[in-house]
């Protein structure tokens with residue numbers, strides 16, 4: 001099933017200056033891809049599923065000959081994959097065994113602001129935090145990572161990140177055996193100083209670090225032995241600053257079946273796909289017996305008006321087909337209901353501009369609420385990248401629908417629910433979002449650029465969801481018009 005690809009040209013053909021793009025040579029694919037373990041959990045008599053996460057320091061072999069200091073959840077680098085089914089009550093006991101205050105944010109999750117794990121829920125060294133909520137959203141690949149005020153780049157970069165897979169009851173014929181034909185692919189670029197993970201230099205320059213080594217699930221130079229005819233890759237760009245243009249070295253087509261908020265309306269055939277930091281996509285790749293193919297990224301940038309070209313590619317992951325492959329289900333023609341906010345009555349239209357280290361509200365201020373949204377209202381947000389740099393836009397708590405992208409209808413890969421979206425320099429996107437379930441005038445959620453350096457610099461704002469008639473600071477929430 002191949003859908004028309006809307007303004008795909010606009011989606012990929014950007015020209016903008018970017019701090020130097022690294023040239024990366026050939027990678028020896030000599031290590032098996034690590035698969036993060038599924039997190040253990042217990043279910044109590046009330047049906048609450050409880051996970052334990054411990055934020056800790058350790059040492060990791062990241063392929064530089066000697067171990068390097070890193071951070072991780074329940075280990076020395078990255079974290080286990082949490083998994084829960086729609087409708088379940090979950091609780092996560094988070095223990096901070098670091099010597100710095102941090103937080104854990106559930107990126108993409110619809111949940112009360114007090115459970116969100118943003119900068120308003122700090123966990124002091126030695127302390128515990130136990131958020132709990134009911135999972136209530138379609139099946140999706142979400143993730144978790146720290147979100148401490150001004151320190152997110154460093155905490156994520158050192159290794160604090162993991163996936164959170166939400167399942168639902170719908171039976172969809174996609175590869176689904178975790179670690180066999182359904183594979184987490186957490187992609188991060190890293191820089192090293194000798195054998196040591198360099199968490200100083202680039203972290204604090206312009207957009208943030210652009211490393212010359214790509215790790216997948218923490219593995220440098222990884223290969224994956226594929227034993228089935230089709231493999232589903234849950235790709236998460238967990239990098240601080242890098243935008244990837246994912247494609248295979250033989251230019252094979254693959255099917256994009258899901259993005260941030262879950263399954264697309266239908267599979268979209270693609271040969272390349274842009275993912276900016278924080279974005280996810282699930283792709284299904286056909287593999288032949290004995291196949292070898294390399295997932296690559298060629299930067300989508302034009303640098304100083306010159307296409308950086310193939311020499312700047314990053315080799316990411318080699319897929320190796322076994323000599324005989326077990327059969328996989330045929331791709332379904334349709335996957336999930338399409339987002340349905342386009343015809344809603346719009347309760348508020350907002351202009352958000354991202355530029356420098358500010359939004360149009362100013363620099364992030366934990367004491368300032370920038371937007372008050374009325375519960376059970378659909379809003380239109382026009383988000384503009386106003387300063388010619390690379391930015392994206394991420395909002396907590398909800399998934400939005402893309403109405404317009406860079407002046408045109410969204411390309412098919414942006415036809416599903418999203419929580420993070422890349423915005424080309426001097427371009428705008430028009431989003432629709434609905435604020436439901438969790439009114440709490442006291443607890444702000446965040447929206448921000450997910451290039452972590454920009455976020456830390458203050459390119460972030462706060463919104464609260466309030467009931468009609470409520471007063472939030474100086475803002476009186478209007479009663480519904482209809």
Ligand code: C2O
Pocket residue numbers: 105107145147278394396446448450
């Ligand atoms: Cu993944 Cu506010 O972040």
Ligand code: CU
Pocket residue numbers: 390391392449450451454455459
């Ligand atoms: Cu930015």
